[in-house]
Amino acid sequence: MAVAEPENAPRRRADAIRNQEAIVEAATEVLAEQGTAVDVREIARRSGVGMGTLYRHFPKKEDLIRTVLRQDFSKWAESARQAAIGAEDPWAALTGFYEQALTGYARHRVIVENFALTWSDPDLEGIQQLRLVIEELRAGAADLLRPGVTTEDLLLLLVSLGHAVQLTDECRPLMWNRLLRISLDGLRADHGEPLPVAHRSRSK
Amino acid sequence: MAVAEPENAPRRRADAIRNQEAIVEAATEVLAEQGTAVDVREIARRSGVGMGTLYRHFPKKEDLIRTVLRQDFSKWAESARQAAIGAEDPWAALTGFYEQALTGYARHRVIVENFALTWSDPDLEGIQQLRLVIEELRAGAADLLRPGVTTEDLLLLLVSLGHAVQLTDECRPLMWNRLLRISLDGLRADHGEPLPVAHRSRSK
Amino acid sequence: MAVAEPENAPRRRADAIRNQEAIVEAATEVLAEQGTAVDVREIARRSGVGMGTLYRHFPKKEDLIRTVLRQDFSKWAESARQAAIGAEDPWAALTGFYEQALTGYARHRVIVENFALTWSDPDLEGIQQLRLVIEELRAGAADLLRPGVTTEDLLLLLVSLGHAVQLTDECRPLMWNRLLRISLDGLRADHGEPLPVAHRSRSK
Amino acid sequence: MAVAEPENAPRRRADAIRNQEAIVEAATEVLAEQGTAVDVREIARRSGVGMGTLYRHFPKKEDLIRTVLRQDFSKWAESARQAAIGAEDPWAALTGFYEQALTGYARHRVIVENFALTWSDPDLEGIQQLRLVIEELRAGAADLLRPGVTTEDLLLLLVSLGHAVQLTDECRPLMWNRLLRISLDGLRADHGEPLPVAHRSRSK
DNA sequence: TATGAATGAGACTTCATTCAT
DNA sequence: TATGAATGAAGTCTCATTCAT
Known part of the structure; x- marks a missing residue:
């Protein structure tokens, strides 16, 4: 029961697939190490393919970066989702989700470096999936959340704390745990005041 | 308030100072517009000085960026501090401080782009001043804060929310207000559970 | 009219021939549209064959270009020849030949782009055929031509005017007609002066 | 009485001028040898300047080519003009002009390669100057020219013959002289038939 | 000292040709 | 044998930094 492929897709790409995977893998590594400023040649070198091959699969450097971003994002989101699944109760699910997500966040430099992109990229299905997960958790x-807390709030909180994780990862690992606790407490139902109204999107 | 200068400094600093100021001013502008990826020439052009002069004052591009960062940072922090000063009560002071700081955050692209740098830069006095301000507010x-909340927590919260501000500034301005409310509520004394222990800084 | 093939040629040429024809056809199209700078892949794509097949038939890009050039050249020359055939008198035949040839010239981009090549290529039978035609017309x-006018003169005149056609085709179509008239008048017998001596070909 | 320079032009460019000249000179050479397909680095190397310098003076490769084209064109046109000036009578002037122009034509590969460009480039003052010269000669x-011969006719004839020169320069130098004679004879007044009407420019 | 021209290592990308499948 | 993926040497252009004037 392999993943369904379009019937009309061309066959015969065993090595092409292997190469594409090697490229993405190498790119993931390199991007994590050096950020988006890397030389494309370094990626080609580590992939063990020539420049032409790389550019056959990803006509622009940005195409490759996007691909890595999406995949990295998906993996990250999925691991957080898994953490939520096994939880005892809804609140533990939410808490576990955040903990897992944030624990892995610092390792995903591409996500971090491009979250502004991620955030507003409508093509990025990953973020939609993440929204769905959060929506479920919410x-x-x-019953335990204060009234008015939206999925968007929870998503933004995640990203916001992610930034804190990134900053403190080197010098104060786990310090972000305290922020997380504070935020989660703030989300609880026992806060009487309603949240301010979220302004609607400016344009488009 | 001027920075102390060595007594035995050579004369003829008049135009040198004027140049340096022009450079920093232009750099502030340009960096805000285009981020740190700008061509140094653009800065020289807008400053009205030659490349040689620019490099006499700032031997590396990064030196200039740091300088702008510090100054920008100071201005930003100061405006937030002022917002706290006029407050009626301590809690309003804290709230006002965050609001002012976050409102201005998105406009300070250099800060945003370099906060990781800022955060860990021991030479950056600005962050120390900010710490002092927050310490005072804390x-x-x-009495109103839950036990165990540290100045570092409050500082990290600021940066963390700053990131949220940056991400939502274009498409959902003021959405961050909701996160701020949530966090501030979480900081209140009426939460029974103590915060987890912050791990100590890793030795370099 | 088909090109003679060696008697001992291997069988199974059916699809090979079909492929070769498809390639040449596609190449003719593409070269006319984009000139010799086209990507070989574009030709393969339009031919419906793979790169390997294309390169099996034409080991170098230039081989393919040459082939197209020859074929294009032949067609072009033949159409001009036909125009001469139906003429009432020898002078009209000559005139009609030039008019037809020049009218079609601008559409034959490969010829235009490679006439220098064409001109000096001893393998290019097309130009020989053209010479024969012109020789006949001459x-x-x-009796109507001034003494001393050679076939080479008439051929060079054709190419020379062809260049004029190419230059004016877009902005001043038919302006070349005036040049043609001038030249043809200059070729007439009623000019007393003999032509200057043409230097012999330099030995390679 | 040096060439007038705008008063507000910046001074201090002794070496810059020297470099620019060196670049143009080298480019002229290289373009004559290898055509417009040359590697820009080759030009930089021969100029004795770095890539940066070359690109400071000519931000795009085409800018450099254009510059060479213009200069080459001007020199060529001027030498032809000079040949006309010393002539005994108007007809000799016209003849001498063509002879000189065509004699030099083959050496100007950039002109040849780009004449289509040259021809339609309204910014290229060179062609205007050439038009003026030809207009004067005409x-x-x-009195000696057949009625209806325009400056444009003479200009197009020049370019047309230029192409013949280029083609025969290697293998049959001076063969073009015969074509020139033919054409000039065709231009003479003693041809009764008027020329066909030149169609006006299509657009713009 | 101030100027801005010069430097040149590299960045991204293309494409004729080869080769594994 | 046909396919089209792979190759990698070029090619154009940028920009932080140095240096002659």
């Missing part, structure tokens, strides 16, 4: 814990 | 509102 | 109109 | 020899 719905499950609705 | 001390003033100590 | 012989037929010998 | 006016001077008006």
Whole structure:
């Protein structure tokens, strides 16, 4: 039961697939190490393919970066989702989700470096999936959350704390745990004041 | 308030100072517009000085960026501090401080782009001053804060929310207000659980 | 009219021939549109064959270009020849030949781009055929031509005017007609002066 | 009485001028040898300047080519003009002009390679100057020319013959002289038939 | 000392040709 | 044998930094 492929897709790409994977893998590594400023040749070198091959698969450097971003994002989001699944109760699910997500965040430099992009990229299905997961968690814990907390709030909180993780990862690992606790407490139902109204999107 | 200069400094600093100021001013502008990827020539051009002069004052591009960063940072922090000063009560002071700081954050692209640098730069006095301000606010509102909240927590919260501001500034301005409210509520004294222990800084 | 093939040629040429024809056809199209700078892949794509097949038939890009050039050249020359055939008198034949040839010239980009090549290529039978045609026309109109006019003169005149056609095709179509008239008048017998001596070909 | 320079032009460019000249000189050489397909680095190398310098003076490769084209064109046109000046009578002037122009034509590969560009480039003052020269020659020899011959005709004839020169320069030098004679004879007044009407420019 | 021209290592990308499948 | 993926040497252009004037 392999992943369904379009019937009309061309066959015969065993090595092409292997190469593409090697490129993405190498790119993931290199981007994590050096950020988006890397020389494309370094990626080609580590992939063990020539420049032409790399550019056959990814006509622009940015195409490659996007691909890595999406994949990295998906993996990251999925691991966080898994952490939520095994939880005992809805609140533990939410908490576990954040903990897992944030724990892995610092390792995903591409995500970090491009979150502004990620955030506003409508093509990036990953973020939609993440939204769905969060929405589920929110719905499950609705009784425990203060009224008015939206999925967007929870998503933005995640990203916001992610930044804190990144900053403190080197010098104060786990310090972000305290912020997380504070934020989660702030999300609880026992806060009487409603949240301010979120302004709607400016344009488009 | 001027920076102390060595007594035995050579004369003829008049135009040198004027140049340096022009450079920093132009750099502030340009960096805000285009980020750190700008061509140094653009800065020289807008300053009205030659490349040689620019490099006499700032031997590396990064030196200039740092300088702008410090100054920008100071201005930003100061405006937030002022917002706290006029407040009616300690809690309003803390709230006002965050609001002012975050409102201006998105406009300070250099700060945003370099906060990781800022954060860990021991030479950057600006962050120390900011710490002092926050420490004062924390001390003033100590009774209202849950036990164990440190100045570092408050500082990290600021940076963390700053990131949220940056991400939502274009498409959802003021959405960050909701996160701020949530976090501030989480900081309140009426939460029974103590915060987890912050791990100590890793030895370099 | 088909090109003679060696008797002992291997069988199974059916699809090979079909492929070769498809390649040449596509190449003719593409070269006309984009000139010799086209990517070989574009030709392969339009031919519906793979790169390997293309290179099996034409080991170098230039081989393919040459082939197209020859074929294009032949067609062009033949159409001009036909125009001469139906003429009432020898002079009209000559005139009609030039008019037809020049009218079609601008559409034959490969010829235009490679005439220097064409001109000096001893392998290019096309130019020989063209010479033969012109020679016939010249012989037929010998009485009307000034003494000393050679076939080479007439051929060079054709190419020379062809260049004029190319230059004016876009902005001043048919302006070349005036040049043609001038030249043809200059070729007439009623000019007393003999032509200057043409230097012999330099030994390679 | 040096060439007037704008008063507000910046001074201090002794070496810059020297470099620019060196670049243009080298480019002229290289372009004559290898055509416009040369590697820009080759030009830089021969100029004795770095890539940066070359690109400071000519931000795009085409800018450099254009510059060479213009200069080459001007020199060429000027030498032809000079040949006309010393002539005994108007017809000799016209003849001498063509002879000189065509004699030098083959050496100007950039012109040849780009004449289509040259021809339609309204910024290229060179072609305007050439038009003026030809117009003068035409006016001077008006009595000797068949009625209706325009400056544009004479210009196009020049370019057209230029192409013939280029083609025969290697293998049959001076063969073009015969074509020139033919054409000039065709231009003479003693041809009764008027020339066909030149169609006006299509657009713009 | 101030100027801005010069430097040149590299960045991204293309494409004729080869070769594994 | 046909396919089209792989190759990698070029090619154009940028920009932080140095240096002659």
